[in-house]
Amino acid sequence: MNIVIIEDEARIARRLQRMTSEFFTDRPHEIIICDSLQKGLEQVSRQIPDLVLLDLNLNGDNGFELLEQMVAASFHTIIVSANIDKAITAFAYGALDFVPKPFDQERFFKALTRFVSPTLKPNEDIKYLAVKRAGQVRLISISEVIYIKGAGIYTELHLNNGQHELHDKSLEYLQQLLPERFERIHKSYLVNFQQIEKIIITPGTRYGALLKTGEVLPVGRSKYKDLKNKMV
Amino acid sequence: MYYLIFLLTLLDLLAIPVIRNEDPVPVYKTGDNMAWVSKNYNDKDWSETRGNTSDKIFWSRTHVDLRPVENELIPLGLQINSFGAFEVYWDGVLIGKNGQLPKNGNPEIPGTECSYYRIPNHLISPGLHTIAMRSSQSLYPDVQRNIGFTINNYETLLTNPLITMAYMNLMAGAFLIAAVYYFFIYLNSKRRQKDILIFATICLLFFTLLIMEYLKFHVMLPYSEFFVRLEIIGWLTFTNALLVPWYFIIQFNFRYGKWLMLALLLTLLGLYWFNYGHYDLTARLYSLAMLITAFIVVLNGIRQKEKGGFIALAALLASALVNRLVVYDFGLFISFTIIVLSMLYLHSIRTSVIEAEHQNAVLLSSRLQLELLKKNIQPHFLRNTLTSMMDWVEESPKDGARFIQALATEFDIMNEISEQTLIPITKELELCRQHLSVMGFRKEMNYIWDQKGIDETQLIPPAVIHTLLENGITHSEPLSGNTIQFVLQYSLSKDAHQYTFETIAKNRPVMTDRAGGNGFKYIKARLTESYGQNWTFESGSTENGWMSAIQILK
Numbered sequence: 001m002n003i004v005i006i007e008d009e010a011r012i013a014r015r016l017q018r019m020t021s022e023f024f025t026d027r028p029h030e031i032i033i034c035d036s037l038q039k040g041l042e043q044v045s046r047q048i049p050d051l052v053l054l055d056l057n058l059n060g061d062n063g064f065e066l067l068e069q070m071v072a073a074s075f076h077t078i079i080v081s082a083n084i085d086k087a088i089t090a091f092a093y094g095a096l097d098f099v100p101k102p103f104d105q106e107r108f109f110k111a112l113t114r115f116v117s118p119t120l121k122p123n124e125d126i127k128y129l130a131v132k133r134a135g136q137v138r139l140i141s142i143s144e145v146i147y148i149k150g151a152g153i154y155t156e157l158h159l160n161n162g163q164h165e166l167h168d169k170s171l172e173y174l175q176q177l178l179p180e181r182f183e184r185i186h187k188s189y190l191v192n193f194q195q196i197e198k199i200i201i202t203p204g205t206r207y208g209a210l211l212k213t214g215e216v217l218p219v220g221r222s223k224y225k226d227l228k229n230k231m232v
Numbered sequence: 233m234y235y236l237i238f239l240l241t242l243l244d245l246l247a248i249p250v251i252r253n254e255d256p257v258p259v260y261k262t263g264d265n266m267a268w269v270s271k272n273y274n275d276k277d278w279s280e281t282r283g284n285t286s287d288k289i290f291w292s293r294t295h296v297d298l299r300p301v302e303n304e305l306i307p308l309g310l311q312i313n314s315f316g317a318f319e320v321y322w323d324g325v326l327i328g329k330n331g332q333l334p335k336n337g338n339p340e341i342p343g344t345e346c347s348y349y350r351i352p353n354h355l356i357s358p359g360l361h362t363i364a365m366r367s368s369q370s371l372y373p374d375v376q377r378n379i380g381f382t383i384n385n386y387e388t389l390l391t392n393p394l395i396t397m398a399y400m401n402l403m404a405g406a407f408l409i410a411a412v413y414y415f416f417i418y419l420n421s422k423r424r425q426k427d428i429l430i431f432a433t434i435c436l437l438f439f440t441l442l443i444m445e446y447l448k449f450h451v452m453l454p455y456s457e458f459f460v461r462l463e464i465i466g467w468l469t470f471t472n473a474l475l476v477p478w479y480f481i482i483q484f485n486f487r488y489g490k491w492l493m494l495a496l497l498l499t500l501l502g503l504y505w506f507n508y509g510h511y512d513l514t515a516r517l518y519s520l521a522m523l524i525t526a527f528i529v530v531l532n533g534i535r536q537k538e539k540g541g542f543i544a545l546a547a548l549l550a551s552a553l554v555n556r557l558v559v560y561d562f563g564l565f566i567s568f569t570i571i572v573l574s575m576l577y578l579h580s581i582r583t584s585v586i587e588a589e590h591q592n593a594v595l596l597s598s599r600l601q602l603e604l605l606k607k608n609i610q611p612h613f614l615r616n617t618l619t620s621m622m623d624w625v626e627e628s629p630k631d632g633a634r635f636i637q638a639l640a641t642e643f644d645i646m647n648e649i650s651e652q653t654l655i656p657i658t659k660e661l662e663l664c665r666q667h668l669s670v671m672g673f674r675k676e677m678n679y680i681w682d683q684k685g686i687d688e689t690q691l692i693p694p695a696v697i698h699t700l701l702e703n704g705i706t707h708s709e710p711l712s713g714n715t716i717q718f719v720l721q722y723s724l725s726k727d728a729h730q731y732t733f734e735t736i737a738k739n740r741p742v743m744t745d746r747a748g749g750n751g752f753k754y755i756k757a758r759l760t761e762s763y764g765q766n767w768t769f770e771s772g773s774t775e776n777g778w779m780s781a782i783q784i785l786k
């Protein structure tokens with residue numbers, strides 16, 4: 001477990017570190033504290049962490065610049081911030097949780113629990129997925145996404161304009177962030193439920209989902225029943 | 233309709249002269265003989281020039297040709313414009329006197345330049361008549377001035393100028409009130425604006441000009457003082473011709489005002505010099521110079537998009553037109569009035585601008601007050617402080633208590649200074665030290681505060697150094713030993729108080745531009761609020777960290 005804390009207040013950074021250590025007490029973990037945005041960026045590009053705890057107002061620089069880059073990366077991001085009015089925006093960008101300052105152990109543990117239990121969804125809906133392309137971060141509206149395909153360490157976002165974008169996050173992480181209507185129909189596919197026309201059975205008792213776009217995606221054996229029930 | 237006729241009469245457009253021969257020429261003879269009074273005396277050998285008559289008595293005879301007159305014009309009156317003291321005979325009949333001729337060794341008592349006489353009704357038959365004048369001109373014996381004759385209804389002759397004067401006095405009264413009012417405004421205003429003083433002076437001078445112009449109706453003015461009055465009128469016009477463009481120069485922010493004023497002054501002096509004695513011409517040229525200068529300033533004002541430029545231009549055009557079309561006596565005053573009205577309008581515009589500026593200043597002050605108060609309740613400060621405090625309380629309650637104490641003190645000072653625009657420097661320093669102590673708990677850094685040469689009697693806008701300190705804390709990384717040092721130094725030079733605030737630390741690399749930061753805006757706004765333009769503020773990185781300098785100019 002590799003955790004990066006980006007926080008310019010030494011006391012608060014230590015508090016986060018202490019509580020995180022306590023939470024992950026039964027598993028091996030490494031916590032790195034960065035006291036500036038610059039250092040944070042350098043750190044996560046040098047060694048990709050599993051989780052970033054990010055203070056949004058960092059040394060006067062706009063934390064959202066970093067947030068855009070962070071949420072486009074493969075790890076989850078939890079915002080710990082005094083700017084509580086930015087909570088909804090943080091969720092919209094794809095933060096896993098937003099811990100308002102001041103926080104106690106209980107509230108902070110809740111955020112970490114969300115990180116370790118994939119089935120727990122964020123409080124607010126995500127609105128965008130940030131994707132990196134040629135060094136630039138671009139925000140893609142969730143409503144444009146038809147389905148997402150796992151492809152090794154990346155995922156492919158298939159959009160309603162026929163194009164697709166690569167995302168650094170795993171299918172599991174994306175599923176956790178995305179709203180309920182994104183169904184895992186296969187170990188490699190996450191589909192916007194509203195885009196499914198019907199479930200079809202192809203010869204050899206293989207299942208498929210016919211999308212409104214005419215594409216057919218495979219449906220996992222174990223997922224079929226669930227999906228069938230939902231369709232009715 | 234009546235008014236139109238009146239106005240046209242006023243402008244001398246309707247009257248058909250009663251005297252048919254234009255410019256009747258008097259003939260003169262020095263000496264005194266009552267036989268020269270007679271209508272039909274043969275004056276063929278008399279001279280058309282008077283010569284220097286010293287204090288002797290001389291006679292003049294003038295033949296005028298009367299047209300048949302309507303009944304409304306009867307009784308007829310004769311208006312004489314002439315210097316000297318004299319007795320007037322119409323067809324041999326004495327009809328009046330002006331002043332007293334020298335008699336039995338008593339010197340002449342001067343008459344006035346303009347006098348009126350009633351012509352007996354039985355002596356107004358159409359045709360030739362003789363005006364014989366027994367005169368002396370011992371006060372201006374060598375001045376050759378033509379004698380002017382006007383014949384009209386006696387009552388009209390007497391009352392018309394008075395009616396004109398009544399209207400002029402109406403104007404004069406308005407200018408007097410304006411002058412007094414603006415003098416009072418000037419004296420009672422804190423800002424003592426030069427343009428108000430100029431405007432008040434213009435109004436006063438113009439009032440005086442009108443009074444001087446019609447002075448003859450207020451007092452009996454001996455002919456010997458005639459030129460003094462003209463001279464005074466000349467200098468009044470001269471001064472106004474200087475002041476009006478000056479006012480426009482101020483109103484329209486004309487850049488080369490001093491040079492233009494110098495050129496105007498030289499021009500006016502030149503006009504005075506070259507046309508000495510030609511009073512009407514000089515006054516006309518003065519107002520022409522004034523109009524041209526004003527045009528230059530106003531046109532430039534329009535180019536600079538100054539408020540009220542077109543109004544002033546319209547007024548100047550109207551004024552030039554009136555000056556050109558209407559006879560001088562009224563023309564000058566009407567054109568002047570138009571200009572002064574436009575100045576009054578400009579002034580009201582300026583007043584409203586100043587009012588708005590004042591409103592803005594008040595608004596700015598309250599905004600700055602709010603900003604100061606917000607410093608300690610804005611979420612970034614408050615919530616981070618509270619989070620640290622939570623941690624201290626949980627981990628080390630005693631230190632937590634000290635932390636709370638420090639924060640409470642900072643709040644107290646903030647509260648104390650929040651409504652002031654200037655506070656003692658000692659208060660500001662106390663605030664800074666308290667802030668450092670709070671931040672020390674939060675950042676767990678070794679902050680060192682140094683102050684040098686502080687003059688404890690000085691005042692400073694609140695939280696200005698505090699803001700620099702906040703910036704220093706936010707944008708610096710500690711040196712070895714986890715220290716950041718802040719040094720505030722005060723120095724007094726010949727023309728400025730200077731505060732330099734140095735942060736000795738490593739500057740954090742900046743990701744966004746710092747120049748337009750809110751902190752700097754706050755500092756600059758505070759300095760402007762208290763010192764207007766008389767301050768400088770510089771801030772930049774140095775070898776040792778960061779250095780800011782505030783200069784308050786004396």
